[in-house]
Amino acid sequence: MAKILIATEKPFAKVAVDGIKEVAETAGLEVVLLEKYTEKAQLLAAVADVEAMIIRSDKIDNEVFDAAKNLKIVVRAGAGYDNVDLEAATAHGVVVMNTPGQNSNAVAELVFGMLVFAVRNFYNGKAGTELKGKKLGILAYGNVGRRVAHIAKGFDMDVYAYDAYCPAAAIESDGVKAVSSQDELFEQCEVVSLHIPATAETRQSINYALVGKMPKGGVLVNTARKEVINEPELLKLMQERTDLKYVTDIMPETDADFRMLGGRYFSTPKKMGAQTAEANINAGVAAAHQIAAFFKDGCTKYQVNK
Template identity: 75%
Template sequence: MKVLVATEKPFAAAAVEGIRKEVEGAGHELALLEKYTEKQQLLDAVADADALIIRSDKVTAEVLEAAKQLKIVVRAGAGYDNIDCEAAKAKGVVAENTPGQNANAVAELVFGMLVYAVRNFYNGKAGTELLGKKLGILAFGNVGRNVARIAKGFGMDVYAYDAFCPADVIEAAGVHAASSQDALFETCDVVSLHIPATPETKQSIDKALVGKMKKGGILVNTARKEVINEPELLELMAEREDIKFVTDIMPDANDEFTKFAGRYFSTPKKMGAQTAEANINAGIAAAKQINAFFKDGCTKFQVNK
Protein backbone atom coordinates (compact mmCIF):
# COMPACT_ATOMS: atom_id res chain seq x y z
CA MET A 1 0.00 0.00 0.00
CA LYS A 2 1.17 3.54 -0.72
CA VAL A 3 0.93 6.01 2.17
CA LEU A 4 1.19 9.68 1.20
CA VAL A 5 2.14 12.34 3.74
CA ALA A 6 0.86 15.60 2.26
CA THR A 7 1.83 18.57 4.40
CA GLU A 8 1.93 22.15 3.23
CA LYS A 9 3.50 22.85 6.64
CA PRO A 10 5.79 19.83 7.04
CA PHE A 11 6.20 17.61 10.06
CA ALA A 12 9.44 17.93 12.00
CA ALA A 13 12.23 15.72 10.64
CA ALA A 14 11.98 13.45 13.70
CA ALA A 15 8.25 12.99 13.05
CA VAL A 16 8.85 12.06 9.39
CA GLU A 17 11.51 9.59 10.50
CA GLY A 18 9.05 8.03 12.97
CA ILE A 19 6.29 7.87 10.35
CA ARG A 20 8.67 6.24 7.87
CA LYS A 21 9.74 3.65 10.43
CA GLU A 22 6.11 2.73 11.16
CA VAL A 23 4.92 2.67 7.54
CA GLU A 24 7.89 0.89 5.96
CA GLY A 25 8.18 -1.42 8.96
CA ALA A 26 4.69 -2.65 8.15
CA GLY A 27 5.67 -3.29 4.53
CA HIS A 28 4.06 -0.21 2.98
CA GLU A 29 5.51 2.46 0.71
CA LEU A 30 5.90 6.03 1.99
CA ALA A 31 5.64 9.09 -0.25
CA LEU A 32 6.15 12.70 0.84
CA LEU A 33 4.60 15.90 -0.52
CA GLU A 34 5.97 18.73 1.59
CA LYS A 35 5.70 22.51 1.28
CA TYR A 36 3.50 22.28 -1.79
CA THR A 37 2.20 25.60 -3.11
CA GLU A 38 -0.50 24.61 -5.62
CA LYS A 39 -3.62 22.49 -5.20
CA GLN A 40 -2.75 20.65 -8.42
CA GLN A 41 0.37 19.26 -6.74
CA LEU A 42 -1.84 17.62 -4.12
CA LEU A 43 -4.31 16.38 -6.73
CA ASP A 44 -1.49 14.76 -8.68
CA ALA A 45 0.13 13.22 -5.59
CA VAL A 46 -3.04 11.57 -4.26
CA ALA A 47 -3.87 9.89 -7.57
CA ASP A 48 -2.26 6.57 -6.61
CA ALA A 49 -2.27 6.84 -2.81
CA ASP A 50 -4.01 4.20 -0.71
CA ALA A 51 -3.70 6.22 2.51
CA LEU A 52 -3.17 9.87 3.29
CA ILE A 53 -1.74 11.65 6.33
CA ILE A 54 -2.35 15.40 6.60
CA ARG A 55 -2.01 18.23 9.10
CA SER A 56 -4.05 21.37 8.36
CA ASP A 57 -4.25 20.49 4.67
CA LYS A 58 -7.72 20.51 3.13
CA VAL A 59 -9.14 17.24 1.84
CA THR A 60 -12.03 18.48 -0.26
CA ALA A 61 -14.44 16.63 -2.52
CA GLU A 62 -12.12 17.53 -5.40
CA VAL A 63 -9.15 15.93 -3.67
CA LEU A 64 -11.17 12.83 -2.87
CA GLU A 65 -12.32 12.59 -6.49
CA ALA A 66 -8.69 12.67 -7.64
CA ALA A 67 -7.68 10.00 -5.11
CA LYS A 68 -9.08 6.99 -6.96
CA GLN A 69 -7.36 4.39 -4.74
CA LEU A 70 -7.71 6.17 -1.40
CA LYS A 71 -9.08 4.06 1.44
CA ILE A 72 -8.20 6.12 4.55
CA VAL A 73 -7.19 9.69 5.43
CA VAL A 74 -5.86 10.56 8.88
CA ARG A 75 -5.64 14.10 10.19
CA ALA A 76 -2.63 14.29 12.54
CA GLY A 77 -4.39 16.27 15.25
CA ALA A 78 -7.72 16.50 17.00
CA GLY A 79 -9.73 18.84 14.76
CA TYR A 80 -10.86 17.43 11.43
CA ASP A 81 -12.98 20.20 9.90
CA ASN A 82 -10.42 20.41 7.08
CA ILE A 83 -11.70 17.05 5.80
CA ASP A 84 -14.96 16.88 3.85
CA CYS A 85 -16.24 13.96 5.91
CA GLU A 86 -19.49 13.54 3.97
CA ALA A 87 -17.67 13.41 0.64
CA ALA A 88 -15.22 10.89 2.12
CA LYS A 89 -18.07 8.75 3.40
CA ALA A 90 -19.75 8.85 -0.01
CA LYS A 91 -16.51 7.65 -1.57
CA GLY A 92 -16.09 4.89 1.01
CA VAL A 93 -13.00 6.57 2.47
CA VAL A 94 -12.44 6.28 6.22
CA ALA A 95 -11.58 9.62 7.85
CA GLU A 96 -9.80 9.61 11.21
CA ASN A 97 -8.14 12.03 13.61
CA THR A 98 -5.53 11.40 16.33
CA PRO A 99 -7.25 12.58 19.52
CA GLY A 100 -5.13 13.33 22.55
CA GLN A 101 -1.75 13.57 20.81
CA ASN A 102 -1.72 17.39 20.91
CA ALA A 103 -3.67 17.74 24.15
CA ASN A 104 -0.86 18.65 26.53
CA ALA A 105 0.65 21.12 24.06
CA VAL A 106 -2.66 22.98 23.75
CA ALA A 107 -3.26 22.89 27.50
CA GLU A 108 0.16 24.35 28.26
CA LEU A 109 -0.48 27.16 25.77
CA VAL A 110 -3.72 28.00 27.60
CA PHE A 111 -1.72 28.76 30.71
CA GLY A 112 1.03 30.56 28.83
CA MET A 113 -1.57 33.01 27.50
CA LEU A 114 -3.50 33.09 30.76
CA VAL A 115 -0.53 34.10 32.91
CA TYR A 116 0.28 36.73 30.28
CA ALA A 117 -3.27 38.07 30.55
CA VAL A 118 -3.58 38.20 34.35
CA ARG A 119 -0.20 39.96 34.56
CA ASN A 120 -1.51 42.70 32.25
CA PHE A 121 0.56 41.49 29.31
CA TYR A 122 3.74 42.33 31.23
CA ASN A 123 3.18 46.07 30.87
CA GLY A 124 4.81 46.85 34.22
CA LYS A 125 1.57 47.32 36.15
CA ALA A 126 0.46 45.05 38.99
CA GLY A 127 -1.69 42.16 37.86
CA THR A 128 -3.46 39.32 39.63
CA GLU A 129 -2.74 35.66 40.42
CA LEU A 130 -4.42 32.45 39.31
CA LEU A 131 -4.34 30.91 42.79
CA GLY A 132 -7.89 30.55 44.10
CA LYS A 133 -9.54 31.75 40.88
CA LYS A 134 -12.38 29.76 39.32
CA LEU A 135 -11.52 28.24 35.95
CA GLY A 136 -14.29 27.02 33.67
CA ILE A 137 -13.54 24.42 30.99
CA LEU A 138 -16.08 24.20 28.17
CA ALA A 139 -15.84 20.60 26.86
CA PHE A 140 -14.07 17.97 28.95
CA GLY A 141 -12.21 15.98 26.31
CA ASN A 142 -8.50 15.26 26.07
CA VAL A 143 -7.46 18.92 26.05
CA GLY A 144 -9.97 19.90 28.75
CA ARG A 145 -8.68 17.18 31.06
CA ASN A 146 -5.11 18.36 30.62
CA VAL A 147 -6.17 21.94 31.30
CA ALA A 148 -7.80 20.74 34.53
CA ARG A 149 -4.63 18.88 35.55
CA ILE A 150 -2.44 21.95 35.07
CA ALA A 151 -4.98 24.28 36.71
CA LYS A 152 -4.84 22.25 39.91
CA GLY A 153 -1.10 22.88 40.01
CA PHE A 154 -1.83 26.61 39.99
CA GLY A 155 -4.27 26.11 42.87
CA MET A 156 -7.31 27.07 40.79
CA ASP A 157 -10.86 25.98 41.56
CA VAL A 158 -11.80 24.01 38.45
CA TYR A 159 -15.24 23.67 36.87
CA ALA A 160 -16.28 22.02 33.61
CA TYR A 161 -19.33 21.59 31.42
CA ASP A 162 -19.66 19.14 28.56
CA ALA A 163 -23.02 18.27 27.02
CA PHE A 164 -21.67 14.83 26.11
CA CYS A 165 -19.74 14.00 29.28
CA PRO A 166 -21.74 12.87 32.35
CA ALA A 167 -21.41 15.01 35.47
CA ASP A 168 -20.21 12.04 37.52
CA VAL A 169 -17.29 11.51 35.12
CA ILE A 170 -16.28 15.16 35.50
CA GLU A 171 -16.60 14.97 39.29
CA ALA A 172 -14.55 11.74 39.35
CA ALA A 173 -11.68 13.72 37.82
CA GLY A 174 -11.73 16.08 40.79
CA VAL A 175 -13.50 18.83 38.86
CA HIS A 176 -16.80 20.55 39.71
CA ALA A 177 -19.48 19.72 37.12
CA ALA A 178 -21.36 22.87 36.10
CA SER A 179 -25.07 22.35 35.55
CA SER A 180 -25.09 24.18 32.22
CA GLN A 181 -22.99 26.24 29.83
CA ASP A 182 -24.62 29.40 31.19
CA ALA A 183 -23.80 28.39 34.77
CA LEU A 184 -20.15 27.83 33.82
CA PHE A 185 -19.83 31.40 32.50
CA GLU A 186 -21.73 32.86 35.45
CA THR A 187 -19.55 31.06 38.00
CA CYS A 188 -16.02 31.34 36.65
CA ASP A 189 -13.38 34.05 36.50
CA VAL A 190 -11.81 32.41 33.45
CA VAL A 191 -13.46 30.27 30.76
CA SER A 192 -11.30 28.17 28.40
CA LEU A 193 -12.97 26.91 25.22
CA HIS A 194 -12.34 23.38 23.94
CA ILE A 195 -15.44 22.75 21.83
CA PRO A 196 -15.29 21.62 18.19
CA ALA A 197 -16.74 23.71 15.36
CA THR A 198 -20.09 22.06 14.64
CA PRO A 199 -23.43 23.45 13.41
CA GLU A 200 -24.48 23.62 17.08
CA THR A 201 -21.36 25.40 18.36
CA LYS A 202 -20.51 27.81 15.55
CA GLN A 203 -21.09 31.42 16.67
CA SER A 204 -22.33 30.10 20.03
CA ILE A 205 -19.86 32.09 22.14
CA ASP A 206 -21.78 35.32 21.87
CA LYS A 207 -22.49 38.53 23.75
CA ALA A 208 -25.22 37.04 25.92
CA LEU A 209 -23.07 34.12 27.04
CA VAL A 210 -19.75 35.90 27.63
CA GLY A 211 -21.66 38.78 29.17
CA LYS A 212 -22.61 36.48 32.05
CA MET A 213 -19.00 36.48 33.27
CA LYS A 214 -18.20 38.33 36.48
CA LYS A 215 -16.14 41.52 36.52
CA GLY A 216 -12.61 40.96 35.23
CA GLY A 217 -13.58 37.82 33.29
CA ILE A 218 -11.11 36.29 30.84
CA LEU A 219 -12.11 34.26 27.77
CA VAL A 220 -9.48 31.89 26.34
CA ASN A 221 -9.95 30.28 22.93
CA THR A 222 -7.63 27.54 21.70
CA ALA A 223 -10.47 25.65 20.01
CA ARG A 224 -11.79 26.95 16.68
CA LYS A 225 -12.27 30.48 15.37
CA GLU A 226 -15.78 29.69 14.14
CA VAL A 227 -17.21 29.15 17.63
CA ILE A 228 -16.78 32.87 18.44
CA ASN A 229 -19.45 35.34 17.40
CA GLU A 230 -16.90 38.04 16.64
CA PRO A 231 -19.26 41.02 16.04
CA GLU A 232 -21.04 40.36 19.34
CA LEU A 233 -17.81 39.84 21.29
CA LEU A 234 -16.47 43.12 19.90
CA GLU A 235 -19.67 44.83 21.01
CA LEU A 236 -19.40 43.35 24.50
CA MET A 237 -15.76 44.32 24.92
CA ALA A 238 -16.61 47.88 23.88
CA GLU A 239 -19.33 47.99 26.56
CA ARG A 240 -17.41 46.17 29.29
CA GLU A 241 -13.88 47.41 29.77
CA ASP A 242 -13.15 44.65 32.30
CA ILE A 243 -13.38 41.71 29.87
CA LYS A 244 -10.19 40.18 28.39
CA PHE A 245 -9.94 37.86 25.39
CA VAL A 246 -6.83 35.78 24.53
CA THR A 247 -6.63 33.32 21.67
CA ASP A 248 -4.24 31.34 19.50
CA ILE A 249 -6.51 31.75 16.48
CA MET A 250 -6.36 35.23 15.00
CA PRO A 251 -9.96 36.43 14.52
CA ASP A 252 -11.19 37.58 11.12
CA ALA A 253 -11.82 40.94 12.81
CA ASN A 254 -8.31 41.06 14.29
CA ASP A 255 -7.81 44.74 13.40
CA GLU A 256 -10.93 45.64 15.33
CA PHE A 257 -9.94 43.59 18.37
CA THR A 258 -6.51 45.23 18.52
CA LYS A 259 -8.16 48.48 19.60
CA PHE A 260 -8.69 46.84 23.01
CA ALA A 261 -5.06 47.30 24.01
CA GLY A 262 -4.27 45.56 27.28
CA ARG A 263 -7.36 43.35 27.03
CA TYR A 264 -6.77 41.33 23.88
CA PHE A 265 -4.02 39.06 22.57
CA SER A 266 -3.76 36.71 19.60
CA THR A 267 -0.83 34.66 18.40
CA PRO A 268 0.04 35.41 14.75
CA LYS A 269 -1.06 31.90 13.74
CA LYS A 270 -2.63 28.88 15.42
CA MET A 271 -0.06 27.67 17.93
CA GLY A 272 -1.82 25.08 20.11
CA ALA A 273 -0.16 22.00 18.67
CA GLN A 274 3.09 23.69 17.67
CA THR A 275 5.53 21.78 19.83
CA ALA A 276 8.12 19.24 18.77
CA GLU A 277 6.54 16.62 21.00
CA ALA A 278 3.00 17.11 19.68
CA ASN A 279 4.24 17.16 16.09
CA ILE A 280 6.01 13.83 16.54
CA ASN A 281 3.25 12.20 18.61
CA ALA A 282 0.47 13.07 16.16
CA GLY A 283 2.41 12.01 13.08
CA ILE A 284 3.44 8.64 14.48
CA ALA A 285 -0.07 8.03 15.82
CA ALA A 286 -1.47 8.67 12.33
CA ALA A 287 0.95 6.14 10.84
CA LYS A 288 0.08 3.53 13.47
CA GLN A 289 -3.64 4.01 12.83
CA ILE A 290 -3.13 3.49 9.10
CA ASN A 291 -1.13 0.32 9.77
CA ALA A 292 -3.89 -0.97 12.08
CA PHE A 293 -6.49 -0.20 9.42
CA PHE A 294 -4.64 -2.16 6.72
CA LYS A 295 -3.77 -5.04 9.06
CA ASP A 296 -7.03 -5.58 10.94
CA GLY A 297 -9.56 -3.15 9.47
CA CYS A 298 -9.39 -1.13 12.72
CA THR A 299 -11.42 2.10 12.54
CA LYS A 300 -11.35 3.05 16.23
CA PHE A 301 -10.75 6.73 15.49
CA GLN A 302 -13.07 7.09 12.52
CA VAL A 303 -14.94 10.41 12.46
CA ASN A 304 -17.19 9.88 9.42
CA LYS A 305 -19.17 6.77 10.38
Protein backbone atom coordinates in the same frame (compact mmCIF):
# COMPACT_ATOMS: atom_id res chain seq x y z
CA MET B 1 2.68 -2.28 -1.45
CA ALA B 2 0.19 0.36 -0.27
CA LYS B 3 1.45 3.92 -0.50
CA ILE B 4 1.00 6.60 2.19
CA LEU B 5 1.18 10.26 1.20
CA ILE B 6 2.26 12.72 3.88
CA ALA B 7 0.63 15.89 2.52
CA THR B 8 1.58 18.83 4.73
CA GLU B 9 1.55 22.45 3.69
CA LYS B 10 3.07 23.05 7.16
CA PRO B 11 5.55 20.15 7.38
CA PHE B 12 6.14 17.80 10.26
CA ALA B 13 9.52 17.99 11.94
CA LYS B 14 12.07 15.66 10.37
CA VAL B 15 12.06 13.41 13.43
CA ALA B 16 8.30 12.99 13.05
CA VAL B 17 8.63 12.09 9.36
CA ASP B 18 11.36 9.60 10.26
CA GLY B 19 9.07 8.06 12.88
CA ILE B 20 6.21 7.78 10.40
CA LYS B 21 8.48 6.12 7.86
CA GLU B 22 9.75 3.63 10.43
CA VAL B 23 6.22 2.57 11.40
CA ALA B 24 5.13 2.38 7.76
CA GLU B 25 8.12 0.40 6.56
CA THR B 26 7.75 -2.08 9.43
CA ALA B 27 4.17 -2.61 8.26
CA GLY B 28 5.26 -3.05 4.64
CA LEU B 29 3.93 0.32 3.51
CA GLU B 30 5.63 2.94 1.32
CA VAL B 31 5.80 6.63 2.26
CA VAL B 32 5.91 9.59 -0.14
CA LEU B 33 6.15 13.26 0.81
CA LEU B 34 4.44 16.44 -0.36
CA GLU B 35 5.66 19.26 1.86
CA LYS B 36 5.25 23.06 1.69
CA TYR B 37 3.08 22.83 -1.42
CA THR B 38 1.76 26.16 -2.68
CA GLU B 39 -0.98 25.16 -5.11
CA LYS B 40 -3.89 22.77 -4.87
CA ALA B 41 -2.87 21.30 -8.23
CA GLN B 42 0.22 19.87 -6.56
CA LEU B 43 -1.93 18.09 -4.01
CA LEU B 44 -4.29 16.77 -6.67
CA ALA B 45 -1.38 15.32 -8.62
CA ALA B 46 0.18 13.75 -5.54
CA VAL B 47 -2.96 11.90 -4.42
CA ALA B 48 -3.53 10.21 -7.79
CA ASP B 49 -1.91 6.87 -6.88
CA VAL B 50 -1.95 6.67 -3.07
CA GLU B 51 -4.02 4.45 -0.80
CA ALA B 52 -3.57 6.50 2.39
CA MET B 53 -2.89 10.08 3.48
CA ILE B 54 -1.57 11.74 6.61
CA ILE B 55 -2.43 15.44 6.83
CA ARG B 56 -2.30 18.29 9.32
CA SER B 57 -4.48 21.36 8.67
CA ASP B 58 -4.57 20.68 4.94
CA LYS B 59 -7.98 21.07 3.32
CA ILE B 60 -9.26 17.79 1.86
CA ASP B 61 -12.46 18.33 -0.13
CA ASN B 62 -14.52 16.60 -2.79
CA GLU B 63 -12.08 17.62 -5.54
CA VAL B 64 -9.24 15.89 -3.72
CA PHE B 65 -11.30 12.74 -3.22
CA ASP B 66 -12.23 12.75 -6.91
CA ALA B 67 -8.54 12.87 -7.82
CA ALA B 68 -7.56 10.12 -5.36
CA LYS B 69 -9.00 7.06 -7.12
CA ASN B 70 -7.20 4.53 -4.90
CA LEU B 71 -7.58 6.34 -1.59
CA LYS B 72 -8.94 4.28 1.31
CA ILE B 73 -8.00 6.23 4.44
CA VAL B 74 -7.11 9.78 5.53
CA VAL B 75 -5.73 10.45 9.00
CA ARG B 76 -5.70 13.97 10.37
CA ALA B 77 -2.70 14.21 12.70
CA GLY B 78 -4.48 16.09 15.46
CA ALA B 79 -7.84 16.23 17.19
CA GLY B 80 -9.83 18.62 14.97
CA TYR B 81 -10.93 17.41 11.55
CA ASP B 82 -13.17 20.17 10.19
CA ASN B 83 -10.65 20.67 7.36
CA VAL B 84 -11.84 17.36 5.87
CA ASP B 85 -15.15 17.08 4.00
CA LEU B 86 -16.57 14.06 5.79
CA GLU B 87 -19.61 13.71 3.55
CA ALA B 88 -17.42 13.64 0.46
CA ALA B 89 -15.12 11.09 2.11
CA THR B 90 -18.04 8.81 2.92
CA ALA B 91 -19.43 9.18 -0.60
CA HIS B 92 -16.05 8.05 -1.97
CA GLY B 93 -15.78 5.16 0.48
CA VAL B 94 -12.83 6.71 2.33
CA VAL B 95 -12.32 6.27 6.08
CA VAL B 96 -11.34 9.46 7.93
CA MET B 97 -9.65 9.34 11.34
CA ASN B 98 -8.14 11.80 13.77
CA THR B 99 -5.51 11.19 16.48
CA PRO B 100 -7.26 12.22 19.71
CA GLY B 101 -5.14 12.97 22.74
CA GLN B 102 -1.80 13.32 20.96
CA ASN B 103 -1.79 17.14 21.08
CA SER B 104 -3.61 17.50 24.40
CA ASN B 105 -0.71 18.51 26.62
CA ALA B 106 0.67 20.96 24.06
CA VAL B 107 -2.68 22.75 23.82
CA ALA B 108 -3.21 22.72 27.58
CA GLU B 109 0.22 24.24 28.25
CA LEU B 110 -0.51 26.95 25.68
CA VAL B 111 -3.73 27.79 27.53
CA PHE B 112 -1.73 28.60 30.64
CA GLY B 113 1.03 30.38 28.75
CA MET B 114 -1.52 32.80 27.32
CA LEU B 115 -3.49 32.96 30.55
CA VAL B 116 -0.54 34.04 32.69
CA PHE B 117 0.34 36.55 29.98
CA ALA B 118 -3.21 37.96 30.15
CA VAL B 119 -3.59 38.23 33.92
CA ARG B 120 -0.19 39.92 34.17
CA ASN B 121 -1.44 42.60 31.78
CA PHE B 122 0.61 41.25 28.88
CA TYR B 123 3.81 42.13 30.78
CA ASN B 124 3.29 45.85 30.32
CA GLY B 125 4.96 46.72 33.62
CA LYS B 126 1.74 47.28 35.57
CA ALA B 127 0.55 45.12 38.45
CA GLY B 128 -1.61 42.20 37.40
CA THR B 129 -3.42 39.43 39.24
CA GLU B 130 -2.71 35.83 40.20
CA LEU B 131 -4.46 32.65 39.12
CA LYS B 132 -4.42 31.09 42.57
CA GLY B 133 -7.93 30.90 44.01
CA LYS B 134 -9.60 31.96 40.76
CA LYS B 135 -12.41 29.91 39.25
CA LEU B 136 -11.53 28.31 35.93
CA GLY B 137 -14.36 27.06 33.71
CA ILE B 138 -13.62 24.40 31.10
CA LEU B 139 -16.15 24.20 28.27
CA ALA B 140 -15.98 20.61 26.96
CA TYR B 141 -14.24 18.01 29.08
CA GLY B 142 -12.38 15.94 26.52
CA ASN B 143 -8.69 15.09 26.33
CA VAL B 144 -7.54 18.71 26.31
CA GLY B 145 -10.08 19.81 28.90
CA ARG B 146 -8.92 17.12 31.30
CA ARG B 147 -5.30 18.14 30.85
CA VAL B 148 -6.21 21.81 31.45
CA ALA B 149 -7.96 20.79 34.67
CA HIS B 150 -4.88 18.87 35.82
CA ILE B 151 -2.56 21.82 35.23
CA ALA B 152 -5.00 24.27 36.82
CA LYS B 153 -4.82 22.39 40.10
CA GLY B 154 -1.09 23.09 40.16
CA PHE B 155 -1.99 26.79 40.12
CA ASP B 156 -4.42 26.20 43.04
CA MET B 157 -7.38 27.25 40.91
CA ASP B 158 -10.95 26.13 41.57
CA VAL B 159 -11.87 24.11 38.50
CA TYR B 160 -15.35 23.84 37.00
CA ALA B 161 -16.45 22.11 33.79
CA TYR B 162 -19.45 21.65 31.55
CA ASP B 163 -19.80 19.05 28.84
CA ALA B 164 -23.19 18.05 27.49
CA TYR B 165 -21.81 14.65 26.48
CA CYS B 166 -19.73 13.81 29.57
CA PRO B 167 -21.52 12.61 32.71
CA ALA B 168 -21.18 14.87 35.72
CA ALA B 169 -19.95 11.91 37.76
CA ALA B 170 -17.01 11.42 35.38
CA ILE B 171 -16.07 15.10 35.70
CA GLU B 172 -16.34 15.12 39.48
CA SER B 173 -14.30 11.93 39.79
CA ASP B 174 -11.34 14.09 38.69
CA GLY B 175 -11.95 16.56 41.51
CA VAL B 176 -13.58 19.04 39.13
CA LYS B 177 -16.93 20.69 39.87
CA ALA B 178 -19.53 19.83 37.21
CA VAL B 179 -22.09 22.51 36.39
CA SER B 180 -25.44 21.97 34.70
CA SER B 181 -25.12 24.38 31.76
CA GLN B 182 -22.67 26.56 29.88
CA ASP B 183 -24.57 29.59 31.13
CA GLU B 184 -23.78 28.54 34.70
CA LEU B 185 -20.14 27.99 33.76
CA PHE B 186 -19.77 31.54 32.44
CA GLU B 187 -21.68 33.01 35.40
CA GLN B 188 -19.47 31.24 37.96
CA CYS B 189 -15.97 31.53 36.50
CA GLU B 190 -13.52 34.40 36.15
CA VAL B 191 -11.67 32.44 33.48
CA VAL B 192 -13.28 30.27 30.78
CA SER B 193 -11.24 28.04 28.46
CA LEU B 194 -12.93 26.79 25.29
CA HIS B 195 -12.40 23.24 24.03
CA ILE B 196 -15.50 22.66 21.93
CA PRO B 197 -15.41 21.47 18.31
CA ALA B 198 -16.89 23.52 15.47
CA THR B 199 -20.28 21.90 14.82
CA ALA B 200 -23.70 23.12 13.72
CA GLU B 201 -24.56 23.36 17.41
CA THR B 202 -21.46 25.28 18.54
CA ARG B 203 -20.71 27.66 15.66
CA GLN B 204 -21.15 31.29 16.76
CA SER B 205 -22.31 30.05 20.18
CA ILE B 206 -19.77 32.09 22.16
CA ASN B 207 -21.66 35.33 21.85
CA TYR B 208 -22.58 38.61 23.53
CA ALA B 209 -25.16 37.13 25.89
CA LEU B 210 -23.04 34.18 27.00
CA VAL B 211 -19.69 35.91 27.54
CA GLY B 212 -21.55 38.83 29.08
CA LYS B 213 -22.43 36.60 32.02
CA MET B 214 -18.77 36.44 33.14
CA PRO B 215 -17.80 38.13 36.42
CA LYS B 216 -15.86 41.39 36.43
CA GLY B 217 -12.30 40.92 35.21
CA GLY B 218 -13.17 37.84 33.17
CA VAL B 219 -10.70 36.24 30.77
CA LEU B 220 -11.84 34.16 27.78
CA VAL B 221 -9.29 31.71 26.31
CA ASN B 222 -9.92 30.11 22.92
CA THR B 223 -7.65 27.33 21.67
CA ALA B 224 -10.57 25.50 20.06
CA ARG B 225 -11.87 26.82 16.74
CA LYS B 226 -12.39 30.29 15.25
CA GLU B 227 -15.91 29.37 14.13
CA VAL B 228 -17.27 28.97 17.67
CA ILE B 229 -16.79 32.71 18.35
CA ASN B 230 -19.38 35.23 17.26
CA GLU B 231 -16.74 37.85 16.54
CA PRO B 232 -18.96 40.93 16.03
CA GLU B 233 -20.84 40.24 19.25
CA LEU B 234 -17.71 39.52 21.30
CA LEU B 235 -16.09 42.70 19.98
CA LYS B 236 -19.20 44.73 20.86
CA LEU B 237 -19.26 43.28 24.38
CA MET B 238 -15.58 44.02 24.98
CA GLN B 239 -16.05 47.58 23.78
CA GLU B 240 -18.79 47.97 26.39
CA ARG B 241 -17.09 46.00 29.18
CA THR B 242 -13.55 47.26 29.54
CA ASP B 243 -12.82 44.70 32.27
CA LEU B 244 -12.84 41.70 29.92
CA LYS B 245 -9.85 40.11 28.16
CA TYR B 246 -9.68 37.69 25.24
CA VAL B 247 -6.67 35.53 24.30
CA THR B 248 -6.57 33.03 21.47
CA ASP B 249 -4.30 31.07 19.16
CA ILE B 250 -6.74 31.48 16.28
CA MET B 251 -6.53 34.97 14.81
CA PRO B 252 -10.03 36.45 14.29
CA GLU B 253 -11.13 37.77 10.92
CA THR B 254 -11.56 41.10 12.73
CA ASP B 255 -8.11 41.05 14.34
CA ALA B 256 -7.46 44.71 13.60
CA ASP B 257 -10.66 45.70 15.40
CA PHE B 258 -9.82 43.59 18.44
CA ARG B 259 -6.36 45.20 18.59
CA MET B 260 -8.09 48.54 19.14
CA LEU B 261 -9.25 47.35 22.57
CA GLY B 262 -6.21 48.78 24.31
CA GLY B 263 -4.24 45.83 25.60
CA ARG B 264 -7.08 43.46 26.49
CA TYR B 265 -6.63 41.11 23.53
CA PHE B 266 -3.92 38.84 22.22
CA SER B 267 -3.75 36.43 19.28
CA THR B 268 -0.88 34.37 17.97
CA PRO B 269 -0.18 34.96 14.26
CA LYS B 270 -1.19 31.36 13.43
CA LYS B 271 -2.72 28.43 15.28
CA MET B 272 -0.17 27.30 17.84
CA GLY B 273 -1.90 24.69 20.01
CA ALA B 274 -0.12 21.67 18.58
CA GLN B 275 3.10 23.47 17.67
CA THR B 276 5.53 21.63 19.89
CA ALA B 277 8.14 19.09 18.88
CA GLU B 278 6.54 16.48 21.11
CA ALA B 279 3.01 16.94 19.77
CA ASN B 280 4.31 17.03 16.22
CA ILE B 281 5.97 13.66 16.67
CA ASN B 282 3.18 12.08 18.72
CA ALA B 283 0.40 12.93 16.28
CA GLY B 284 2.33 11.94 13.16
CA VAL B 285 3.50 8.60 14.53
CA ALA B 286 0.02 7.85 15.92
CA ALA B 287 -1.41 8.48 12.44
CA ALA B 288 1.07 6.01 10.96
CA HIS B 289 0.15 3.36 13.53
CA GLN B 290 -3.55 3.84 12.77
CA ILE B 291 -2.98 3.43 9.04
CA ALA B 292 -0.88 0.32 9.62
CA ALA B 293 -3.63 -1.19 11.79
CA PHE B 294 -6.24 -0.30 9.18
CA PHE B 295 -4.40 -2.13 6.41
CA LYS B 296 -3.47 -5.06 8.66
CA ASP B 297 -6.87 -5.91 10.14
CA GLY B 298 -9.35 -3.22 9.14
CA CYS B 299 -9.19 -1.37 12.47
CA THR B 300 -11.30 1.83 12.36
CA LYS B 301 -11.20 2.73 16.06
CA TYR B 302 -10.76 6.45 15.51
CA GLN B 303 -13.01 6.84 12.46
CA VAL B 304 -14.90 10.16 12.47
CA ASN B 305 -17.08 9.73 9.37
CA LYS B 306 -19.84 7.24 8.79
